[in-house]
Structures are given as C-alpha cells and as structure tokens.
Amino acid sequence: MFHQIQSRLQEEVSGHIQTRYGLDLAVVLEEPSDAKFGELALTVAFALAKQLKKAPRVIAQELVDDLGTLPGVVAMEIAGAGYINIRLDRGAYAASLIAPPAAATAAAADKVIVEHTNINPNKAAHIGHLRNSVLGDTFVRMLRASGQTVEVQNYIDNTGVQVSDVVAGFHHLEHKTAADVTELAKGDRFDYLCWDLYARTSQHFKDHPEDEKAWQHEALHAIETGEGDLAELGHVVADAIVLCHLRTMRRLGIIYDVLPRESEILHLQFWATAFEQLKERQAIYLETEGNKKGCWVMAGSYYSDSDDDSKVIVRSNGIVTYVGKDIAYQMWKFGVLGKDFHYRKLLTEADGHEVWVSTAEPQPANNAPKFGGGATVYNVIDTRQSYLQDVVAAGLRALGYTGQAERSIHFNYEMVALTPRTCVELGIELSDEDKSKAHVQVSGRKGLGVKANDLLDKLIEKALGEVESRHADATVEERRAVATQIAIGALRYFMLKFTRNTVIAFDLGEALAFTGETGPYLQYAAVRAKKILHKLAEQGDQLDCAALTPEMLARQLASDDFWHLLMRISKVDSAVAKAVTAGEPSHVARYAFQLAQAFSGFYDKYSVKDEADAERKQFLIWMTGYFRQQLERVAAVLGIPLPQYM
C-alpha cells in the first residue's frame, strides 16, 4: 500500500514538473531519516534550483502552492534548505490497509530463470554452497512475491574433474567396483564418505603427481564415452550425491524445478550446435600462431577493454572448455539454441511439487513442463567467477544476442570463509600464516570446511536444549519439530543478513546465536503476536471489523507512536520491491528484523488483553493481527518457518 502511494505521488509530481517547467526530472520520493519530518520527502527543489537559477526554498514554495491538495495527503511542509515534507492522511491510510483496492496483479508472461546451488556432485554440501542456495532461493521467493513467473534450475556438472577424482579414488585407492559403490551409496551418509575420499584422492595427487593426469584422463575419458565400469561408477556417484544435496537443501525449504545435467549437454551435442553458430557468425576464430595455435578462441575485445587477450573456447585437441559448454547452456536458457533436453520426473516433493531432470533419450509422453526459454536469466555464482561469466555474456553478444547478453545477470556474491577461531573449534589444523589471517578459505580438496548438514544438526541440537528448558511438557516429536524450525530460521537469516559483496567470515558462535539480529528473534515476535490473539480468543475478545471506521482509526493514530508502528508494518511490499530492484535479499532480512523489533516494542509497551478503553482495545487487536499477518508474509519471503511456540 505504501509502495503504491509512493509511486502514485511520484508520477503526479513528475508530471507536474514536466508541464510547469518543461523539465524531465527523475523525481525521488524518499523516506525521511526522521519520522518527525513526515512519511515522504521531496528533494527535487534542489535539482530544479540549479536549472532554474532560483533559490530551492522559493521553488519548493511554488511546488507546494501549485500542487494544491493531493489525495491521501494532509500536509506538505517546506523544511530546511528546500525539502518538501509530505504527511499522509492517517485514518484514510489505515482504512486502505484494511480494505485494499483489488489490485489485479496478473502474473507476468515473461519467465525469469534463476539458476542456483550447482554443487559439484562429488561430496557433501558445505556452508559456501549454503550461501549460494539460500541467496538464490530467497531471491526466487522475492521475485514470486512480486508477481514474477520464475523457473528454478540447478545445474549438475556430473562429468567434470571433481566427479572423476572421486571415481579414481574409489577405483585406485579403494579398489571398489560400480556394484560395490552402489551398495555404499545406499548408506545415508554417502556424501560424507565421498567428502573424505575426495580429500584423500587430492592428497594422493599431491604426493604422487605422476598419477594425477593419468587417473584423471582415464576416468574422464570413461565418463565421456559412457562405457565401462568407471563410467558406471561416475553415474552412481553423481546420481547418489545429487540426491544427498537435494535432501540437504530440502531441510532448508529449498527446492528446484529442473536439473539440467552436463552429461546431456554433451550427449545431445548442445555444444556442436552452439559451435556452428559461433563459427558462422565469426564470434570465434581458429588461432594460427602463438601459444594458442590450433585453438578456437574468442577475441578479448568482446569481454574486456584490452584486445591483446583472448579466451580459448575449444582446445587444440578439439575438446571444448567449460566456458564453451556454458555458452551453449546459456543459449538454451534463452531459447535461442534451437535444441532442447528430454526430461524425466526425478521425484515429487511432499507438497506435490515435481522435480525434473534432463535425459538424453526421448521419454514416453510424460507431460514434462516446458523448461528454458527465459526472458531474463540470473546465475547465482560466486564472485570469483565473474571473469568467466563475462565471457559467457560476451559469447551471446558476439552471436548477436545483445538483448539476451544484457539480461544475463551474474547474481554474484562473496565467498564464505572460516574464522581461525572456528577452525580451532572444529579441530582443523592451520598453518602459522593462516592463524594470523582474519579468515581462512574453505577448501573441498583439503576437506576443510563446515558441512551444511553438520551445521544444521548443531543448530537443532542447541535449539532443542532451549525448547526443552521451556516446554518440558511437550512431546519429543513436537519439541524436535519446533527446534528444527528455529534452526532453519537461524541458519537462513544468518546467510541473508550480510550484503552479497561482503565476505562472510564464518564464526560458529555467531551462527549459533538465537538472540539479537537473528532468525529466532523474528520468529519469537511472530509467536508472541499469535499468542496474544490466542489469549484474546480464549477470553472471548473478537475483532469487530465494523468498529474499524476511518474516524476511529484516525483517532487512535493521532498517537505518533501508533502511527510510526503502522508505517513500519505496512511496508512489506515496498521493502520486497526495493530489494528486488537492488538485487539484495539482505534488504528484506533487515526489514523483517526491524518489523520484529517494532513488534517487540509494541508488545512490551501495550497490553492488548488488559486494555480498559473499548475502542483502543479494538485498535490494539487489529494492530496485533496486522503485525502477525505481515510478519508471516515477510518470513515466507525469507523462507523462515514460524513455530507454534518457542
């Protein structure tokens, strides 16, 4: 509602300036730093002053006089050097919240594709992966809450070196066959087993460098041709680990629509098709001299300022690089490749949501949805891969798909590192150099890191202790369910509270916190609001909707305290919209915390149940219900579940 008023006023003022002064200015209606200045403020007088060569205050006065009375606005005041502060009609505003005009928000026709998670299927997920998935999933929720149609993709690199290293490890170090590993994969901690094996294999390569190339070549070749026991081993490992990852993410409420796999990109010759287009449009050329002789390369001018750099797309041995495959995949996402995968239903989530996976062979009619063909594509990938993402976008541009290149958005974020203190707590040995650093990088090769499942288990265990101390009477299952919700809330909020370009120095103590700016703080506020409503219902106090007249609301909202609270509560849509524009999920998290803070203050200051004044009591009941409703909405956008009690 606030959002609508803001944009409506923005248009009116902007239109007025257009007709009155003939100037096309970007009018900004900002929210004043201090609530005493009103609800909205205009600073255009400053910008106009420059162009019209008049004092800002004089222009502000002109604007106020000309604009006259605007609907929903009770006052426009000139303040400071030339600010125009706008005060809204409190009663009318509140009334509009109760009966919002039916805004027909037709779902957007254009599809937005968000690709996230993308974990190499060779070991357990760690906290770095968690940041990717939580950011991606929350952004998806934000887009959907804003009425966008979104498709969630989780790309599976099931044919890469990372998988082949684990295959080599099983084969050479463990002497296991595909059949043996199939048995092992039935265990519920197969991803942990592979985590250790991957670290051991990496260590073996360090100690015996001569084995590295040979083993990798052998395994990669087998996987690529799809023949023999090693190829089978690769399938078993990747498929089983993908299911482990899906299970891990499901614990956090993260699910996907489709899993496009690299094996299908290879077998369906996506690359060959893309290669033809790239050659035909001369986006790449065959290098005839220098150290890249025999390679198909893309000129550096496509993706950077310098011309002397070029990027190898096809190696001199004829094998395409990762970037090449990614260009083909990106083309498919936009529907400009001219090819599609076949699909098979992988599984159905508890809520009935179907998850599909790509296949090379045509499937019998299975009603697979139409995937790909997005209008905008967000790739959630950490910032270290910016260079490669630039090359992918450059590939589209070189092919003439300039619009698609512009709508290829690298949703980048900084890495998650560990504080030295946390490494010590986890028993990870550090070099003297690492000990002096602010943070230490997670390394899958070294087996260094915090596994996602371990962290969540630790959080549940800790939450369980808190729940048990407060609700000894509840059943074990119930306490566990509540503790799990608290743990999820804590974890998701922790991953979201930082802006994307902040390196998270992961500290176990901070991540385990349930007080202060945390998910549980938000959950607690929502639980308390619900509790009030329960108590009222018990003693027969109901909200009388007929009592909530604009006049009654205006009387109650004459209190600045109530009015400021109401402003805060009513800005969920505004906060989400702004966060989508900024591409910053942390903004939603911050708003949610502020909303919870507002409620905690309200809770402490006013006693709804014992309010003596009948009208005020009705008003407080309404405020409490509205608080709860908005807390629920914003928690859902953040993917934070709300427990029954805490």
Place this chain on the structure above:
RNA sequence: GCGCCCGUAGCUCAGCUGGAUAGAGCGUCUGGCUACGAACCAGAAGGUCGGAAGUUCGAAUCUUUCCGGGCGCACCA
C-alpha cells in the same frame, strides 16, 4: 603487472540512485518478569566513516591519488 571488491563504534555489519543530528546486533555498564512466557524491553558509554586532495548548496556515498586487505587474470571447472 592488469582487472574487480573491501576499509564505518572494542567486535561483526547496515547506510537505498549524494540529502536534514552517521545506525543495528554482539560485547561492556544501569535498570525491568506475582508474565498477552525475559529467545524480550528501556537506558548509558563508545565513531577524525583508512589518509590526502577535488567536484557542490550538501560527500560515508561521486572523481583522483596514496596506504592497507581480499579475489580474479589456464588449452581446470
């Protein structure tokens, strides 16, 4: 060497396209539970926004430069 990011309170971080006295959380110190359950609330202390110069009505925010940190710059993914 080139490119990108960061440097704000003791610690961890916000600060929207430059806007009105720079904000949170944690930690520290004072208070507040015969309760709509304190996983909470009220209050206090704590900052030359890395340094310098510039742009302008106005700079934590933009420009330049220096200092200090991180990450990229493969015929790996």
